[in-house]
Amino acid sequence: xxxxxxxxxxxxxxxxxxxxxxxxxxxxxxxxxxxxxxxxxxxxxxxxxxxxxxxxxxxxxxxxxxxxxxxxxxxxxxxxxxxxxxxxxxxxxxxxxxxxxxxxxxxxxxxxxxxxxxxxxxxxxxxxxxxxxxxxxxxxxxxxxxxxxxxxxxxxxxxxxxxxxxxxxxxxxxxxxxxxxxxxxxxxxxxxxxxxxxxxxxxxxxxxxxxxxxxxxxxxxxxxxxxxxxxxxxxxxxxxxxxxxxxxxxxxxxxxxxxxxxxxxxxxxxxxxxxxxxxxxxxxxxxxxxxxxxxxxxxxxxxxxxxxxxxxxxxxxxxxxxxxxxxxxxxxxxxxxxxxxx
Amino acid sequence: xxxxxxxxxxxxxxxxxxxxxxxxxxxxxxxxxxxxxxxxxxxxxxxxxxxxxxxxxxxxxxxxxxxxxxxxxxxxxxxxxxxxxxxxxxxxxxxxxxxxxxxxxxxxxxxxxxxxxxxxxxxxxxxxxxxxxxxxxxxxxxxxxxxxxxxxxxxxxx
Numbered sequence: 032x033x034x035x036x037x038x039x040x041x042x043x044x045x046x047x048x049x050x051x052x053x054x055x056x057x058x059x060x061x062x063x064x065x066x067x068x069x070x071x072x073x074x075x076x077x078x079x080x081x082x083x084x085x086x087x088x089x090x091x092x093x094x095x096x097x098x099x100x101x102x103x104x105x106x107x108x109x110x111x112x113x114x115x116x117x118x119x120x121x122x123x124x125x126x127x128x129x130x131x132x133x134x135x136x137x138x139x140x141x142x143x144x145x146x147x148x149x150x151x152x153x154x155x156x157x158x159x160x161x162x163x164x165x166x167x168x169x170x171x172x173x174x175x176x177x178x179x180x181x182x183x184x185x186x187x188x189x190x191x192x193x194x195x196x197x198x199x200x201x202x203x204x205x206x207x208x209x210x211x212x213x214x215x216x217x218x219x220x221x222x223x224x225x226x227x228x229x230x231x232x233x234x235x236x237x238x239x240x241x242x243x244x245x246x247x248x249x250x251x252x253x254x255x256x257x258x259x260x261x262x263x264x265x266x267x268x269x270x271x272x273x274x275x276x277x278x279x280x281x282x283x284x285x286x287x288x289x290x291x292x293x294x295x296x297x298x299x300x301x302x303x304x305x306x307x308x309x310x311x312x313x314x315x316x317x318x319x320x321x322x323x324x325x326x327x328x329x330x331x332x333x334x335x336x337x338x339x340x341x342x343x344x345x346x347x348x349x350x351x352x353x354x355x356x357x358x359x360x361x362x363x364x365x366x367x368x369x370x371x372x373x
Numbered sequence: 374x375x376x377x378x379x380x381x382x383x384x385x386x387x388x389x390x391x392x393x394x395x396x397x398x399x400x401x402x403x404x405x406x407x408x409x410x411x412x413x414x415x416x417x418x419x420x421x422x423x424x425x426x427x428x429x430x431x432x433x434x435x436x437x438x439x440x441x442x443x444x445x446x447x448x449x450x451x452x453x454x455x456x457x458x459x460x461x462x463x464x465x466x467x468x469x470x471x472x473x474x475x476x477x478x479x480x481x482x483x484x485x486x487x488x489x490x491x492x493x494x495x496x497x498x499x500x501x502x503x504x505x506x507x508x509x510x511x512x513x514x515x516x517x518x519x520x521x522x523x524x525x526x527x528x529x530x531x
Contacts, residue, residue: 042403045488049410052495053418116410328407328489 039329047116051324051333054112058337058344059083061371064351068364073355080348098352102345103155109341110157113334121220122331124159125213125229126338131158131165132209135185138169139201143192180215184208203257206236214261224323224332231288231320233262235313238289241269242297242306245277264289277301292316307367314343314369322372340372347371378457378465382447385462385469386440389522393436393476393515400429400484407488411495421494421501425487428508432472432480435519439472442526455531468525475518483511 059067063083070076073095080093092101110130114123134154141147147170154162164176174182188204210233217226237258244254251270258266264287272283278301281294296309317339324336347369354364408422443465448454457465486508493504 039485042406042485045403045406046410049407049488049491049495050413051410052492053411053414055496116413328492329403329485 039327041329041331043118044329044331044334047118048328048330048333050112050116051337054337055325055340055373057083058340058373059347059371060373064347064368064371065365067348067351068361068368070355073352076352076355099349102349106155106342106345107157109338113338117334119220121216121222122225122334124216125225127157127159128209128213128216130155131160131181132205134158134162134165135169135181136201136205138165139185139188139192139205140198142169143196143198143201180208180212184212203240207257207259210236210259210261222331224330225335228317228320228335230262232317233259234264234289235316237262237264237266237269238284238293239306239309239313241273242277242280242300242309245273246306289316311367311369314346318343318370318372325372336372343369343372374456375454376456376462377459378462379447379454381459381462382443382457382465385466386443388466388473389436389443389469389476390440391436392473393439393480394433396477396480397430397433397436398480400432400480400482400487401426403481403484404429404487404491407491411491415495418494418498421498421504422491424501425490425494425505425508428487428505428512429480429483431512432476432483432515435515436472436476439469439519439522439526442523443469446526446529446531457531461529461531464529465526468522468529471518471521471525472515476515479511479515479518483508483515486511 063079067076067079070079077093077095077098092104094101110123110127113126114120117123137153154165156162158165160177160181165181168174168177168181168185174185177185184205187208188201191204192200210229213229214226217229220226240257240259241254244257251273254270254273255266258269260266268283272280275283277297280297281290284290284293292309292312296306296312299308300306321332321336321339324332324334327333350367351364354367404426408426411418411422444450447457447465490504490507493507494501
């Protein structure tokens with residue numbers, strides 16, 4: 032965690048931070064997470080969640096029959112609040128772009144599978160562009176209602192996909208384009224903390240892309256195309272390590288902030304052949320990075336902290352409740368759970 | 374009679390009232406914004422928020438007090454101002470600076486400390502007492518500067 036040059040001096044954030052402090056009361060702390068995990072079944076877990084008080088998201092929230100819908104509603108509501116309280120639109124847009132690109136991925140994959148998208152079940156109404164405009168752009172290839180950078184991204188992807196029809200290309204290329212748009216959005220915005228966070232986020236994505244590429248046995252050319260520019264890690268170095276065995280990768284990240292995370296994540300991969308642990312460690316890393324928001328009064332850090340904390344919180348709730356459905360033991364659930372912000 | 378000395382005394386009084394008052398305006402504004410944010414989500418915290426928002430307002434009162442002290446000292450309210458020499462005018466002017474300058478800056482910083490304290494009561498309403506102590510500490514220096522201004526003013530022989 033580090034302070035930035037604009038930390039605690041920007042009085043324009045006073046209202047937002049006051050509101051965020053109150054909203055932080057809706058986040059789950061470790062005690063509550065443990066109580067939910069230790070609860071004997073799904074119903075008890077849901078009861079604990081309801082007792083915590085999510086009234087602002089509707090009194091009917093988290094019923095047994097539609098708790099997943101409540102999670103979606105809570106995410107929607109969170110972004111509505113963030114849009115409402117952000118003194119500058121780019122704060123909302125940087126994070127909402129993730130959902131625009133999620134929607135684009137869903138639509139493009141559906142298009143290539145030859146499906147029409149009549150319902151919006153997998154689409155999220157959070158992004159900066161209306162879902163119906165995205166549907167029109169992808170299904171009918173009418174790009175008038177979407178921003179030009181989106182059009183450029185989609186056209187670039189379509190031409191690439193025609194050459195290499197691999198569904199994974201869709202995720203990789205769209206993620207790349209997403210970060211190009213985010214970084215251009217942040218240009219001249221005097222948002223050093225947010226920019227640093229995005230660069231860390233790019234690094235984490237790049238590490239995961241490199242690991243997946245290695246596991247899939249793809250070559251350096253593939254990795255070079257997939258890696259996202261704009262992070263702190265040197266992309267050339269990241270491409271070079273593809274030749275060495277995964278077990279030695281942690282040494283290649285020595286003296287970077289990611290050393291411990293890569294070491295533990297890869298150790299777990301070697302043991303269980305799953306990337307779940309490194310994904311969990313990455314979420315914890317992100318959360319730890321934005322925890323500075325708890326100590327700033329006049330700055331954007333608390334807003335960023337809250338957005339990340341809320342997303343991880345919802346991920347934790349979903350994970351616990353699904354595990355309860357699958358009757359997983361509390362020990363197993365605890366192994367998968369992310370840290371709490373508060 | 375309005376002499377150059379009286380003009381300097383007026384200037385001192387204006388600085389005490391104007392600077393300290395401006396600082397308080399900014400400080401109360403910052404705390405007010407944070408308070409409004411908290412109350413958007415929980416209007417029940419109005420009492421605690423109001424108390425913390427009011428704290429940076431005291432510098433403005435101290436400045437007004439010092440300004441009035443000057444005006445009383447030079448007999449403005451009595452209707453016949455003392456014909457101050459330029460030296461006496463400068464003395465009054467400098468005597469007003471402590472509350473003017475310290476009042477301005479301390480009010481802004483107290484406003485920031487109050488905004489942080491409002492964040493604290495949003496998360497832990499049971500700690501209101503402790504939350505008030507933090508910004509109240511800033512008050513010490515505003516009080517000391519008011520004391521300095523009053524002592525300086527009292528030391529000026531007219």
